[in-house]
Amino acid sequence: MTLDQIIDLTSLVLILLGAVLCLIAAIGLLRLRDVPARLHAATKPQVLGLILICIAVSLSLREWHVVAFLAVVVIVQFATAPLSAHMVGRQAYRNGRLDTENLVVDELGQAGQNEAPRR
Amino acid sequence: MNPLLVVIVVVFALAALLTIVRIVMGPSILDRAVASDVLLTEVVCVLGAEMAINGHTRSLPVLLIIAAIGVFGSITVARFVAVKESRTP
Numbered sequence: 001m002t003l004d005q006i007i008d009l010t011s012l013v014l015i016l017l018g019a020v021l022c023l024i025a026a027i028g029l030l031r032l033r034d035v036p037a038r039l040h041a042a043t044k045p046q047v048l049g050l051i052l053i054c055i056a057v058s059l060s061l062r063e064w065h066v067v068a069f070l071a072v073v074v075i076v077q078f079a080t081a082p083l084s085a086h087m088v089g090r091q092a093y094r095n096g097r098l099d100t101e102n103l104v105v106d107e108l109g110q111a112g113q114n115e116a117p118r119r
Numbered sequence: 120m121n122p123l124l125v126v127i128v129v130v131f132a133l134a135a136l137l138t139i140v141r142i143v144m145g146p147s148i149l150d151r152a153v154a155s156d157v158l159l160t161e162v163v164c165v166l167g168a169e170m171a172i173n174g175h176t177r178s179l180p181v182l183l184i185i186a187a188i189g190v191f192g193s194i195t196v197a198r199f200v201a202v203k204e205s206r207t208p
Contacts, residue, residue, distance in 0.1 A: 012123045015168045019130040022161045026137035029157060035149045038141075042157045049160065050186075053167035060171035066179070073182050080190035084156060087197040092149050095200060 007059050014056035021049040034099040035092035039085055046081045050074060127168065135161050152196040159189045 021044055028041025054070040092098060093108055100106065138158045145151040163185050166178045 009123075011171050012121070012127070015171055016123060016127050016130070018164050018168070019127050019134065022134040022157075022164055023130050023137070025157050025160075026134040026141070029141040029150075029154055030137055035147065035153065038150060038153050042153045045157065045164065046160045049164055050167075053164050053171070057167050057171040060174060061176065063176075066176055069179050069183070073179075073186050076183065077186040080187065084190045084193040084197070087194045088149055088152055091197040091200050095147070095149070097147050097149055 007062070011056040011059040014052050014059070018045070018049040018052040018056065021045040021052070025049075035097045036089055037099075039089055039092075043081060043085050047077065050077050124172065131161065131165055131168070148196060148200055152193040156189070156193045159185065159192070163189075 025041050025045045028044075029038050032038050032041055051074055054074055058067045058070055135158065138154050138161065141154040142151050142158065145154060163182055166181055170176065170178045
């Protein structure tokens with residue numbers, strides 16, 4: 001088995017791992033109960049899955065300009081993924097789409113009345 | 120055909136199918152926004168996987184654009200969700 005074949009196989013295995021992460025996120029979306037729990041499942045493939053796929057593409061193509069481009073893609077995804085998670089999570093809290101009985105501590109509720117769920 | 124490729128395609132298809140089930144079922148619009156975000160991520164992953172398997176670079180700009188502006192969808196939905204929607208859980 002030559003080195004090229006080993007690298008191609010590694011790339012395929014990394015793609016499979018990324019696909020499995022997407023599947024885990026989909027199962028989590030179906031199984032978990034409220035919006036923040038589903039958000040927790042949903043943000044895993046957004047960052048880790050994308051990194052695995054980008055490493056796989058770099059290993060498969062083996063060119064430096066592709067690696068540079070993919071680094072930009074990953075950094076942009078790092079910057080934007082928490083934005084949507086933050087907005088959706090805060091709106092879920094305000095709308096009362098939250099399983100409050102199972103919360104250990106409700107820091108937003110303690111922090112101030114302006115962040116409390118609207119009735 | 121490499122059996123690993125078949126497994127990859129099946130896993131991606133299953134993930135997309137389960138996500139679409141959540142988009143259809145989702146009790147609130149926020150659940151649907153989260154699920155649509157996951158579906159978009161899966162599209163990105165499939166594009167990257169196809170690029171790595173077939174060995175071309177044509178989809179690279181698409182990856183960058185989706186990573187940069189795909190976030191605006193769920194931000195907009197979260198920003199303009201009606202509060203009264205939560206009264207019928």
